[in-house]
Amino acid sequence: MAIRQYPLGIQTFSEIINKKMLYIDKTAYIYNIAASGKYFFLGRPRRFGKSLLVSTMQSYFEGKKQLFRGLAIEKLESEWTEYPVLHFDMSGGKHMDAEQFEQYLGYRLEEEEKKWGIAIHVNGANNRLIELINTAYDKTGKQVVVLVDEYDAPMLDVVHETDCLDKLRNTMRNFYSPLKYCDPKLRFVFLTGITKFSQMSIFSELNNIKNISMDNEYAAICGITEEEMLTQMSDDIDALAQAQGIGREEAISKLKDNYDGYHFSAKSPDMFNPYSLLNCFADNEFNDYWFSSGTPTYLLNMMRKYEVMPTDVITRVEADASEFDAPTENMTTIMPLLYQSGYITIKDYNRAYNYYTLDVPNKEVKVGLTKALIPSYVTRNTLATTNTARRIAQALDKRDMDGALRLLQTFLGNIPYCENTNYEGHYQQLLFVVFSLLTDFLVDVEVHTPNGRVDIVLLTRTDLYLIELKLNKTAQEAMRQIDLKDFRQRFALCGKPVTKVGINFDAEKKTIGNWVIA
Structure with a gap:
């Protein structure tokens, strides 16, 4: 049994504090950011604490000092000025077309209008926001704080549909346009989201917004x-x-x-x-x-749109910041969406040459992402796939590669096969997905050596397997290719026994034809 209450699914700061739930203190970051400027954007993956951060900001700017007892900001803040706060949560605006989203915006605006006694509203979301800011400013005599949580939620599910995305983008651009017009009456503007859309498309007027998503100072503001x-x-x-x-x-x-x-x-x-x-x-x-906790539908849709292979996703890659911390609407590769959504992350930074190394963050993401790829690259029967992978792992733990391949042969021979399987690369991707489910093993493809490339390298707890694939040929031909290129010498320093595996796939039977292990 857990030793205390955890704020699972609770994103309201005051509720967490009043119920004495666990709260990881991020208030020093809030004080610093509030003192350093006016317009900010923070991008983080879903369920990373963005909504709680925004709720904490709201309590802070509303001057609710009693909620912050014992927290870092209590010693930093001396004035506790109460500002009028307008808080818009866009997470409820998913799966909507432009017309439905305009109605959703209307409901959110009406909620704020009621708080400020606005009974009759003007036409247009942008005009209503201007009136809200003016009313809050006039009634309190204080500058207004505007907090927008998950600003991009309405766009994520249609990011692969250009026409629908353009219409939603125009609606959102119209809504946000007053934020610069009303600058003298604004104290602080903070927006969160998952993806980074270009300032020209969404915040065309708000060209002074500071993106702190990759700032060292705020790297730990969420999480x-x-x-x-x-x-x-x-x-x-x-x-x-x-x-x-x-x-x-x-x-x-x-x-x-x-x-x-x-x-x-x-x-x-x-x-x-x-x-x-x-x-x-x-x-x-x-x-x-x-x-x-959530199927990444938009990610899988974009992978299909960009014809991305599993080996392009679950792999280590080097990149300049502009190649992954980039607006998603005009991206030329899937990398910005993968990074900003949290499926890959920064693993290293080379200051001398100014590039980053990116990879899947951890086992949970690797296994989850691999399972999500099974229906598109192996079979819709994900249960059969994961069960087979588990049995393969057990066989490899016994150093029984022959048994593992028999399991794989039977599995592939009994599942409905995907289309367009008559090329060697399909089977490489298929094996990569299955082997990636083996959580305690490492798998890589097209591994470069001085004498060529290995189709698949699989590192288990006890052995290193060099796997060469052929289609409609023979396993012996695959094995000869390994011998000709002397791959064993390249991997001799790994400290584990090196085993060579030649596999031939039979395109007609859609499974492994035969194999050789040496």
Whole structure:
């Protein structure tokens, strides 16, 4: 049983504080950002604490000092000025066309208008926002704070549909246009979202907004750092370890493997996914929480649009910041959407040559993303696929590659096959997806060596397998290719026995024809 209350699904700061739930103190960041400027945008993956951050900002700007007792900002703030706050949550505007979204905007505006006694509103969302700002300013004599949470939620599900996206974008541009016009009457403007849309498309007038998404100073403003976990959640770690029957250090290691690994700037500390971490402590179980909490439909749609292969997604890649921290509406690759949505993250930064290394953050994301790819690249029967992968892992743990391939041969021979399977690359992608489900193993494709490339490299707990694939030929031909290029020498330093595997696929039977293991 969990040792205390966790704010699972609760994103209202005052409720968390009043109910004495766990709160990881981010208030020093809020004080610093409020003192440093006026217009800000923060992008973070879903369920990373953006809504709680906005709610905390609202309580701060409304001057609710009593809620911040014992928190960092209590010692930093001396004035506690109460400002009028307009808070718009766009997360409810999903799966809508432009007309439906205009109605949704109308409801959100009406909520704020009632608070300020506006009984009859003017026409147009932009004019209504201007009237709201003017009314709040006139009634209080104070500058107005505008907080917009999940600004891009209405656009994500149609990001692959150009016509619908353009109409929604025009509606949103119209709504946000007053934010610069009303500048003298505004104290602070803060917007959050997942994706980065260009200022020209959404904030065409608001050209002075500062994007802090990759600022070192604010890298830990959302999420939970390792230090925060070890200090503020130390008892929770001990309770988890006891429930699992493992030691504290092993529990920490498993937490890091499953939920850590995010970095949002060149000097970012290791960040844990807060949603997964809190659910893990609440259940005292290491489950896949973040990915199962929402199907990334928009991501899979965009992968189909860009004809992206699994090996393009679940892989390590080097890139300039402009190639992943880029507006998603005019991206030329899937990378910006993958990064901004949290499916890949920064793993390293090379200051000398100014480039970043990106990869999947952790096991939870890797397995979740791989499972999401199964219907498109293997079969719609995801249960059969995951069960087969589990049995393959058990066989490989016994160093039984022959048994693993027999399992794979039977599996492929009994599932409905995908279209366009008459090329070798299809089977490479298929094996990559299946092997990527083996969470404690490492798999890579097209691994370069001085003498050529290996189709698939699979590193298990005990062995390194070099796998060469052929289609409608023979396994012996695949094995000869390994021998000709002397791949074994390239991997001799890995410290594990190197085993060569030649596999031939039969296009007519849609499964493995034969194989050779040496």
